């Protein structure tokens with residue numbers, strides 16, 4: 001059996017005409033879940049298992065001026081979203097990691113830090129990047145407001161069986177190559193819809209030797225490859241990360257939990273519906289040039305020329321993406337100048353990401369406006385203890401308060417029309433970082449490199465000189 | 467939820483792959499409570515300039531302003547799980563999107579709101595979009611009970627759909643009613659499950 005099947009089967013309550021009613025261990029919500037609460041309200045329903053629902057102030061919190069808490073939010077509609085979540089969670093008895101909480105942060109950063117995310121669980125989140133949590137060997141996926149209303153009302157969800165895909169990356173990653181590059185290379189290979197209908201298990205030595213932070217980066221972007229969930233088998237790195245976290249089991253229960261967790265990995269003879277393999281040694285630092293995450297290429301490459309694309313549909317699509325991105329066919333990717341740099345988001349705002357970016361920031365001074373937005377207050381404090389904030393400040397980067405910020409640009413942080421940003425986030429969609437904004441997805445080290453030079457840059461060239 | 471049974475309506479061709487939910491509903495509109503203003507939110511930044519004037523967009527022109535069906539390319543509705551993307555489609559008047567493939571979460575969100583996400587082959591979608599460009603305003607018929615689409619040329623295409631999704635759409639059922647039949651099974655499940663993993667419900671020691 002695959003790991004996916006083992007966890008899935010343990011959560012089946014009943015089967016009905018080919019759909020399964022599954023138990024949900026944890027539901028994760030944020031300010032945007034106002035639609036789900038409105039539906040709950042409209043039907044006069046209560047939250048069934050408030051202890052299993054966790055709420056986060058992340059999407060709408062400002063990244064400066066936080067000393068004043070909610071009152072410091074100057075835009076009334078944004079403040080209202082933060083207040084609404086406070087009111088809804090208080091009313092239903094749901095745990096809120098609120099704007100003033102010393103543990104505050106993004107809904108995909110905080111639950112692993114707190115031990116809320118655990119192997120073997122079924123986690124449903126009001127956000128497509130809930131796939132992040134699969135790094136611990138659990139099934140975690142995003143759902144819309146109607147389904148979230150159902151989860152909150154019943155702590156269950158109706159699902160259809162999913163197909164499984166195994167993506168194996170063996171081989172050592174090269175110098176300067178990060179987990180972000182691995183997932184961008186995978187998406188470039190399978191396409192933005194390549195994983196549709198599948199749950200991906202990431203297997204192979206590249207993931208075995210990856211930190212939990214790196215595995216989370218990879219699983220985070222499973223959705224960008226069309227898969228609702230991505231998973232990595234739990235191992236000693238997982239258990240070491242989890243031990244002692246506030247919500248993790250302790251004492252005798254820790255041993256019981258470990259026994260369950262160790263039985264989760266896919267059996268040697270497990271069969272997957274689809275297999276994909278990449279050689280880790282072939283992966284270079286990646287950048288995206290277009291408006292879909294599948295528009296990704298090694299930084300050493302060039303912007304594609306639509307005239308050389310045989311498939312007529314694809315050719316039109318690329319021409320339109322280049323038009324939006326204002327890029328000339330055939331130009332070197334490293335010649336693309338940027339106006340802004342954003343290091344943050346649930347993809348790349350953990351301590352390891354900030355360390356990687358700081359190692360590059362030490363080498364020079366930012367030529368463009370560059371922001372560092374830690375994923376949580378815990379990450380922020382850890383980074384400050386390590387002196388990383390000083391490194392960034394000395395290099396001219398802005399050190400800000402935790403939240404989603406420029407990843408989705410709804411807290412007031414946004415790019416101006418036409419501005420181009422090297423960003424460690426996960427989506428380069430048109431207008432994602434503000435109306436008319438242009439996004440190039442990169443790893444944290446690559447983002448820092450772009451800040452120092454003012455254009456997309458192969459970080460290996462900078463690090464090689466260090 | 468309003469049932470979906472059979473629909474004959476103007477169809478708009480949208481020749482674009484990977485149309486993400488940010489396009490259908492730009493993020494800043496996520497906070498808008500569901501309502502008629504969602505009609506204008508659909509494709510907002512593709513349809514309107516900053517000053518509110520109209521850009522060139524198929525859904526801004528007659529007869530497509532009145533379209534109730536969209537026929538498009540692969541991976542429609544990829545990206546964010548925001549259900550407001552469905553509210554935007556629905557309030558604009560769209561009741562069915564036909565595409566070679568969909569973002570999973572979006573397809574599910576559509577079905578939960580009475581909007582049919584309908585999968586047909588790539589070549590069929592390309593041909594049907596061509597017909598609609600040649601004859602703007604032509605009608606397409608979608609019959610969910612019969613699982614057929616009759617294109618602008620009168621040609622019949624069969625489509626597959628999960629029986630539960632079909633039934634819920636045909637009858638306008640929502641999931642809660644189904645789930646309530648199993649209250650006892652849910653309780654039994656939870657009791658056994660909680661005994662197996664008591665640490666999931668304990669007090670936290672922070």
Ligand code: SF4
Pocket residue numbers: 058059106107108127129345346347403404407408425426
């Ligand atoms: S950081 Fe971006 S992708 Fe992640 S939860 Fe926030 S808005 Fe969504």
